[in-house]
Amino acid sequence: MGPAGSGKSTYCATMLQHCEAAKRTVHLMNLDPAAEKFEYSPAVDIRDLISLEDVMEELHLGPNGGLIYCMEYLLENLDWLDEAVGDYENDYLIIDCPGQIELYTHFPYMRSLCDHLRRLGYAICGVYVLESQFMVDKSKYFSGTLSAMSAMVQLEIPHINVMSKMDLMAEMPETELERYLNADPSLLLEDPSSRSSAKFSRLNEAIVQLVEDYNMVGFIPLNIRDEDSVEYVLSHVDNAIQFGEDQEPREPARLYTGRFAAR
Numbered sequence: 001m002g003p004a005g006s007g008k009s010t011y012c013a014t015m016l017q018h019c020e021a022a023k024r025t026v027h028l029m030n031l032d033p034a035a036e037k038f039e040y041s042p043a044v045d046i047r048d049l050i051s052l053e054d055v056m057e058e059l060h061l062g063p064n065g066g067l068i069y070c071m072e073y074l075l076e077n078l079d080w081l082d083e084a085v086g087d088y089e090n091d092y093l094i095i096d097c098p099g100q101i102e103l104y105t106h107f108p109y110m111r112s113l114c115d116h117l118r119r120l121g122y123a124i125c126g127v128y129v130l131e132s133q134f135m136v137d138k139s140k141y142f143s144g145t146l147s148a149m150s151a152m153v154q155l156e157i158p159h160i161n162v163m164s165k166m167d168l169m170a171e172m173p174e175t176e177l178e179r180y181l182n183a184d185p186s187l188l189l190e191d192p193s194s195r196s197s198a199k200f201s202r203l204n205e206a207i208v209q210l211v212e213d214y215n216m217v218g219f220i221p222l223n224i225r226d227e228d229s230v231e232y233v234l235s236h237v238d239n240a241i242q243f244g245e246d247q248e249p250r251e252p253a254r255l256y257t258g259r260f261a262a263r
């Protein structure tokens with residue numbers, strides 16, 4: 001999951017290749033009815049069930065309304081999904097999700113989908129991908145962090161945050177990187193714009209408090225050109241899946257999260 005252009009499809013393609021090289025049985029599923037082209041063709045594709053283009057044309061909906069319709073349609077036709085993924089056993093299924101973050105933050109569709117996959121016996125890990133360009137603007141960074149937290153709280157599945165495109169951050173000093181990757185809340189208070197008015201300042205303090213209260217948001221750095229970095233992210237995904245398996249019943253307060261070191 002993650003905002004538009006954050007690198008979700010690239011993450012999926014990279015993980016697919018990495019897992020195949022490690023001889024893991026892995027499949028890619030596209031859940032974006034508006035997707036146009038893929039580096040690797042997905043084994044399961046929502047566009048075989050419904051495409052955004054058709055919905056927009058036939059129902060005269062805009063792109064966002066059309067996407068919501070597609071997700072509702074998928075949930076009304078779960079037998080299609082069952083047939084597509086029901087036979088996988090101990091396989092690794094990577095799901096490339098749409099970039100409209102409202103799907104994770106306040107609509108119930110992704111949550112319902114996760115619940116259904118669980119009923120099919122899947123152990124799930126949510127991977128929220130934010131891109132490193134979020135680290136060049138503190139306000140933008142915190143809005144991204146809050147959207148990641150919102151998805152985590154909504155979905156209640158073991159959850160990992162990934163900071164993609166780390167190759168673009170080569171110039172940032174290591175100490176500064178660490179602060180962003182560990183979601184250091186004081187970053188926001190240092191931003192000069194956060195002190196522009198007393199009200200705004202109090203709002204920022206409240207946001208900082210919120211991030212601190214959760215005490216669980218960190219980003220795993222991903223550089224797709226570095227195999228060790230890809231393996232590092234995958235090992236956290238594996239841990240999170242295992243963590244989810246070990247929690248019965250699953251408790252929201254014990255979501256797999258963590259603080260991660262810059263590498």
Ligand SMILES: Nc1nc2c(ncn2[C@@H]2O[C@H](COP(=O)(O)OP(=O)(O)OP(=O)(O)O)[C@@H](O)[C@H]2O)c(=O)[nH]1
Binds near residue numbers: 006009011165168
């Ligand atoms: N430099 C760099 N560019 C990247 C990286 N990952 C992705 N990109 C580029 O970022 C752009 C968006 O990547 P995608 O993987 O398509 O992002 P997405 O989140 O799937 O995008 P949507 O499906 O439109 O939401 C593409 O031009 C990618 O080539 C990375 O690790 N480093």
